[in-house]
Amino acid sequence: MDQGLAAVLGAGVGVLGTLGTAALTYAATRRQAMDHGRVQHWQQLRDERKETYLALLSALEDFMFESGEFLVALKSTPSSELVTESQKTAGDRLTDVYRQCQRVDISGPSSMADLATKLRSAATRSFGYLDAHVRNETRLTLESVRKHSVITTELAQVRGSFVEEARRLLETFPSQ
Numbered sequence: 001m002d003q004g005l006a007a008v009l010g011a012g013v014g015v016l017g018t019l020g021t022a023a024l025t026y027a028a029t030r031r032q033a034m035d036h037g038r039v040q041h042w043q044q045l046r047d048e049r050k051e052t053y054l055a056l057l058s059a060l061e062d063f064m065f066e067s068g069e070f071l072v073a074l075k076s077t078p079s080s081e082l083v084t085e086s087q088k089t090a091g092d093r094l095t096d097v098y099r100q101c102q103r104v105d106i107s108g109p110s111s112m113a114d115l116a117t118k119l120r121s122a123a124t125r126s127f128g129y130l131d132a133h134v135r136n137e138t139r140l141t142l143e144s145v146r147k148h149s150v151i152t153t154e155l156a157q158v159r160g161s162f163v164e165e166a167r168r169l170l171e172t173f174p175s176q
Contacts (some may be wrong), residue, residue: 052107053166056100063093074140094127115162122155
């Protein structure tokens with residue numbers, strides 16, 4: 001009878017060991033699947049944000065180019081058809097910047113949305129300054145070109161901050 005009891009106890013311990021191993025394996029597999037899902041979600045979010053940020057930077061680059069063309073046109077003849085065309089094109093590019101800023105507002109995080117708002121404001125100041133010359137039918141002076149240069153420099157600085165923050169955000173895996 002001692003051998004029979006030993007056999008039953010041995011089998012019981014074996015069953016308990018197998019069940020314990022199965023439970024631990026299940027828990028580890030579930031944790032691994034959750035971690036994998038979290039990583040995939042982060043990668044997808046990072047890729048979507050990257051595309052959104054790049055689209056804003058592209059729209060901003062187009063705006064800055066067209067704004068420069070607007071400035072050149074204003075320097076030549078303040079009330080020409082070239083000025084009107086340049087004004088419209090730069091305004092259209094500014095609208096594109098606004099649209100892309102809205103996408104950044106949605107994509108987040110708030111630090112990037114704040115920088116996008118600063119970019120939009122700086123671009124609006126740049127366009128508004130040149131647009132005021134057209135509306136007031138005034139010629140650009142050396143002083144007004146210098147003031148616009150200061151505005152453009154501020155826009156470039158905010159752009160640099162946006163790029164730095166985007167890079168930091170895209171390289172950093174979120175904490176749990």
